[in-house]
Amino acid sequence: xxxxNEWALLVEGLGKVYGPGGAEAVPGTxxxxxxxxxxxxxxxxxxxxxxxEVVPGEALGVIGESGSGKSTVMRCIAGDQTATTGQAxxxxxxxxxxxxxxxxPSARRAxxxxxxxxxxxxxxxxxxxxxxxxxxxxxxxxxxxxxxxGQIRARAAELLARTxxxxxxxxxxxxxxxxxxxxxxxxxxxxxxxPSVLLLDEPTTGLDASVxxxxxxxxxxxxxxxxxxxxxxxxxFNVIEMLTRRSVVMHHGRIVEQGLTDQLLEDPQHPYSQRxxxxxxx
Amino acid sequence: MGYVAAKGGFDAIRAAxxxxxxxxxxxxxxxxxxxxxxxxxxxxxxxxxGEGGLWDPELAARAxxxxxxxxxxxxxxxxxHRSTLPRFGATRTVDADEIDVLRRIVPAFRExxxxxxxxxxxxxxxxxxxxTPEDQARNExxxxxxxxxxxxxxxxxxxxxxxxxxxxxxVPGRLLDALRSMDAVVDRRRxxxxxxxxxxxxxxxxxxxxxxxxxxxxxxETGALVQLWYRNILGPDRHLHEVTLGEVRHxxxxxxxxxxxxxxxxxxxxxxxxxxxxxxxxxxxxxxxxRFDVGYGMTFGHNERKAIAMANLDIALAxxxxxxxxxxxxxxxxxxxxxxxxxxHLKLPHYVTFRSMMERKSALRSDRVRQxxxxxxxxxxxDCEVTDLSGVGA
Amino acid sequence: MRLLELAIETSNETARPILDESSKREVRRAVLTAVAxxxxxxxxxxREMPVARGWGSGGLQIxxxxxxxxxxxKVYDQGEDGGVNAANLRRLIRRSExxxxxxxxxxxxxxxxxxRVPEDELIEDQTLVLQVPVPEPLRGVERDMNELRRMHAEGxxxxxxxxxxxxxxxxxxxxxxxxxxxxxxxxxxxxxxxIPRWDVPRLxxxxxxxxxxxxxxxxxxxxxxxxxxxxxxxxxxxxxxxxIASACRCGLIRPGGERAAYxxxxxxxxxxxxxxxxxxxxxxxxxxxxxxxxxxxLVETEVEL
Numbered sequence: 001x002x003x004x005n006e007w008a009l010l011v012e013g014l015g016k017v018y019g020p021g022g023a024e025a026v027p028g029t030x031x032x033x034x035x036x037x038x039x040x041x042x043x044x045x046x047x048x049x050x051x052x053e054v055v056p057g058e059a060l061g062v063i064g065e066s067g068s069g070k071s072t073v074m075r076c077i078a079g080d081q082t083a084t085t086g087q088a089x090x091x092x093x094x095x096x097x098x099x100x101x102x103x104x105p106s107a108r109r110a111x112x113x114x115x116x117x118x119x120x121x122x123x124x125x126x127x128x129x130x131x132x133x134x135x136x137x138x139x140x141x142x143x144x145x146x147x148x149x150g151q152i153r154a155r156a157a158e159l160l161a162r163t164x165x166x167x168x169x170x171x172x173x174x175x176x177x178x179x180x181x182x183x184x185x186x187x188x189x190x191x192x193x194x195p196s197v198l199l200l201d202e203p204t205t206g207l208d209a210s211v212x213x214x215x216x217x218x219x220x221x222x223x224x225x226x227x228x229x230x231x232x233x234x235x236x237f238n239v240i241e242m243l244t245r246r247s248v249v250m251h252h253g254r255i256v257e258q259g260l261t262d263q264l265l266e267d268p269q270h271p272y273s274q275r276x277x278x279x280x281x282x
Numbered sequence: 283m284g285y286v287a288a289k290g291g292f293d294a295i296r297a298a299x300x301x302x303x304x305x306x307x308x309x310x311x312x313x314x315x316x317x318x319x320x321x322x323x324x325x326x327x328x329x330x331x332g333e334g335g336l337w338d339p340e341l342a343a344r345a346x347x348x349x350x351x352x353x354x355x356x357x358x359x360x361x362x363h364r365s366t367l368p369r370f371g372a373t374r375t376v377d378a379d380e381i382d383v384l385r386r387i388v389p390a391f392r393e394x395x396x397x398x399x400x401x402x403x404x405x406x407x408x409x410x411x412x413x414t415p416e417d418q419a420r421n422e423x424x425x426x427x428x429x430x431x432x433x434x435x436x437x438x439x440x441x442x443x444x445x446x447x448x449x450x451x452x453v454p455g456r457l458l459d460a461l462r463s464m465d466a467v468v469d470r471r472r473x474x475x476x477x478x479x480x481x482x483x484x485x486x487x488x489x490x491x492x493x494x495x496x497x498x499x500x501x502x503e504t505g506a507l508v509q510l511w512y513r514n515i516l517g518p519d520r521h522l523h524e525v526t527l528g529e530v531r532h533x534x535x536x537x538x539x540x541x542x543x544x545x546x547x548x549x550x551x552x553x554x555x556x557x558x559x560x561x562x563x564x565x566x567x568x569x570x571x572x573r574f575d576v577g578y579g580m581t582f583g584h585n586e587r588k589a590i591a592m593a594n595l596d597i598a599l600a601x602x603x604x605x606x607x608x609x610x611x612x613x614x615x616x617x618x619x620x621x622x623x624x625x626x627h628l629k630l631p632h633y634v635t636f637r638s639m640m641e642r643k644s645a646l647r648s649d650r651v652r653q654x655x656x657x658x659x660x661x662x663x664x665d666c667e668v669t670d671l672s673g674v675g676a
Numbered sequence: 677m678r679l680l681e682l683a684i685e686t687s688n689e690t691a692r693p694i695l696d697e698s699s700k701r702e703v704r705r706a707v708l709t710a711v712a713x714x715x716x717x718x719x720x721x722x723r724e725m726p727v728a729r730g731w732g733s734g735g736l737q738i739x740x741x742x743x744x745x746x747x748x749x750k751v752y753d754q755g756e757d758g759g760v761n762a763a764n765l766r767r768l769i770r771r772s773e774x775x776x777x778x779x780x781x782x783x784x785x786x787x788x789x790x791x792r793v794p795e796d797e798l799i800e801d802q803t804l805v806l807q808v809p810v811p812e813p814l815r816g817v818e819r820d821m822n823e824l825r826r827m828h829a830e831g832x833x834x835x836x837x838x839x840x841x842x843x844x845x846x847x848x849x850x851x852x853x854x855x856x857x858x859x860x861x862x863x864x865x866x867x868x869x870x871i872p873r874w875d876v877p878r879l880x881x882x883x884x885x886x887x888x889x890x891x892x893x894x895x896x897x898x899x900x901x902x903x904x905x906x907x908x909x910x911x912x913x914x915x916x917x918x919x920i921a922s923a924c925r926c927g928l929i930r931p932g933g934e935r936a937a938y939x940x941x942x943x944x945x946x947x948x949x950x951x952x953x954x955x956x957x958x959x960x961x962x963x964x965x966x967x968x969x970x971x972x973x974l975v976e977t978e979v980e981l
Contacts, residue, residue, distance in 0.1 A: 216961050637938075
């Protein structure tokens with residue numbers, strides 16, 4: 001295990017309940033009960049008791065079927081949703097002393113400029129499709145205080161070149177781009193201000209296999225190159241296997257197993273993991 | 283004092299004003315009396331009072347006449363007049379259950395508690411243009427008055443008295459109460475909006491409480507509310523269901539103030555209002571599918587289409603709860619004076635701004651900018667230093 | 677306060693004011709807030725005026741609310757004192773308040789204007805009241821009012837910057853014409869009514885107080901004297917005012933000449949144009965000073981009510 005002061009992102013006891021009851025809704029839910037709907041309050045327990053730790057330059061996988069709570073975890077860390085309980089800390093924010101969940105919403109949103117970036121499955125969540133590829137990156141750069149047009153353009157071009165977006169498309173609205181190209185622009189935008197942590201939510205789901213493979217190669221290279229700490233959320237074992245060294249398996253809103261990704265795939269311990277791996281390798 | 287005569291524009295507006303005055307004063311037709319307008323053009327007077335947010339039939343009639351029948355203009359006159367008056371107090375909150383109905387229908391039930399009272403309505407008047415020759419029609423009207431069949435001096439009070447119905451009928455129960463007894467409606471009563479927001483003091487903006495929304499709709503332009511309703515029923519927005527109407531009422535409500543010395547409530551007059559309750563079928567995933575909810579509309583005077591649109595929009599706003607654009611549409615786009623004034627301001631001189639626009643057009647055609655566009659060609663890969671992104675995140 | 681006391685307090689009204697005294701107090705409170713927080717759009721209970729929404733109802737409420745006994749008011753529109761709208765507003769103000777009016781910007785203590793800042797250099801103790809049709813500078817990039825509030829609260833103007841970036845990318849130049857967005861006191865972005873860009877630099881560190889009134893949208897904002905007003909521009913793309921390439925027909929104001937002013941175009945049917953200064957009173961004074969115009973022929977006749 002890593003020394004405790006090495007993490008870039010630390011999540012402890014994260015829980016999210018949709019509906020009434022808060023923590024009181026939790027008993028009777030989870031893998032042991034086979035349900036996420038609270039028998040006492042009817043609320044949906046999106047995730048509970050989630051602990052994660054990501055060190056710089058490492059990608060942590062979160063695997064699970066849809067409805068397992070993995071996207072809820074990501075959205076609570078990102079600040080798109082409000083966590084019911086728990087803590088999330090970034091080393092780059094107050095050297096990890098501040099629980100992100102206690103921050104003012106405005107300060108929380110400001111983290112997204114240069115500390116914590118997200119690449120969504122749906123590009124329209126991360127991009128303004130009516131704005132050019134360069135303009136989408138300019139959005140992040142100007143938010144971080146860049147005011148020189150030439151420098152903004154050069155940095156945008158650099159990022160787009162690195163993410164393999166043809167530069168003659170730089171000034172075209174992203175809405176005219178293919179799905180794979182949109183994901184590349186999202187990556188360029190996410191990395192614009194050198195965040196310390198990158199969250200990737202099903203980054204290649206919905207893309208053709210050959211396009212997805214190209215985007216995955218790119219993501220792997222970028223993770224190596226930038227040293228960013230990443231959380232990769234996916235239902236797809238190939239994605240997790242390719243990008244991550246360690247991963248956790250989620251089921252009914254809980255982490256049911258964690259470990260090194262290749263061991264987990266070779267020799268899953270929890271019955272649910274076994275079923276999941278079996279189905280994927282079947 | 284200055285060097286430029288400011289008189290040119292002044293002379294022009296004086297001349298335009300004179301043309302207006304000439305036709306209003308020197309028309310060959312006879313002078314239009316206020317009581318004629320109040321008696322014979324009552325729907326127009328009611329609309330001016332409703333959209334003007336001021337109950338005063340005589341002032342509204344005066345405004346309607348001065349505006350030569352333009353309802354928006356008349357509303358403007360009434361509201362601008364209101365701005366000149368000091369506000370030295372507020373009436374007590376009116377209890378809508380004290381209404382004296384002139385008309386009350388309950389489409390939701392065949393025989394509701396209380397009466398179905400059709401009352402005076404144009405709904406079933408046949409809608410055929412009356413082509414009785416003028417002389418004959420006038421004679422008939424004169425004869426009718428002579429025979430005492432009608433009282434030409436009808437006042438608001440007489441109108442009520444004309445209905446030969448007992449007090450129990452005129453003050454019926456409320457369908458909502460019956461629905462509550464049947465446990466057929468969700469309870470959405472809340473205590474955090476006790477005193478109605480005065481939207482003439484505090485602008486009604488997204489996030490305002492329900493009382494502000496209702497006030498805004500009560501003063502909204504009738505056509506704007508009807509259009510917004512229809513747009514949301516049939517148009518691209520689709521925020522509304524068609525409701526079932528519980529109550530549609532037209533009647534008189536007593537208005538009271540606190541006596542300045544004794545503190546006792548004191549009735550100072552009456553207003554006529556249209557009141558509507560609209561029953562909504564709840565079908566949202568997080569809603570109680572086993573019950574209904576109810577929207578509310580009320581406006582000055584007799585204006586059922588406005589009150590119905592308002593009640594339906596009220597419940598839609600409650601269900602939407604500020605998550606969509608409906609609240610902003612209702613609060614910001616339905617005021618008649620706002621929309622018309624802004625539209626018509628386009629008639630004002632705009633030659634300073636237009637000059638600026640012309641200048642940018644020539645700039646875009648200039649060699650300088652053409653060159654800039656050419657220089658800005660999508661940056662070629664060779665133009666920028668493509669480094670790897672290592673160090674990002676460090 | 678009880679109803680009777682209020683009735684007594686407010687009963688001392690002048691002849692036919694178009695805004696009652698308690699409403700004026702309310703407008704003044706909003707103005708004070710606006711001055712205290714430069715560039716912040718203060719909501720106020722905008723009253724209906726005898727001019728329509730969009731016709732200066734916001735500027736008129738401010739002017740009526742801030743007028744004192746010693747004030748002299750100038751009202752102009754497009755730089756012209758003699759325009760119909762200016763004449764109408766001036767008449768309404770004089771009917772409502774006992775106040776002197778002038779066309780000379782130097783002599784006025786309150787200048788109500790639509791679309792222009794006077795060419796004269798205004799000084800301390802002068803107040804410019806600007807009529808604002810659309811007070812929201814971000815409306816072009818965002819329509820949702822809750823999101824707009826958030827953007828202003830957090831100083832999140834990235835969308836605005838992106839629109840400027842996209843403008844240059846597409847057009848090679850910033851094509852925004854009037855009402856250019858400006859950052860006030862390094863905090864809030866405002867819409868500069870729609871005054872031409874020509875006038876924008878004169879708001880920066882100005883000696884005078886600028887009050888912006890949007891009656892229809894029920895907001896007031898302000899630029900106090902000696903406040904930074906920076907047009908949003910990239911550091912390597914200069915802010916451009918309107919290029920003035922022609923001479924005023926008065927002959928005094930010409931490109932590269934000693935004095936410069938914003939000119940407007942008077943097109944002829946054959947495609948050629950004449951040009952005149954938009955600020956008519958200022959132009960006339962230049963001619964008088966140059967001995968080209970006999971001042972006695974142009975003295976304002978007192979406007980009757």
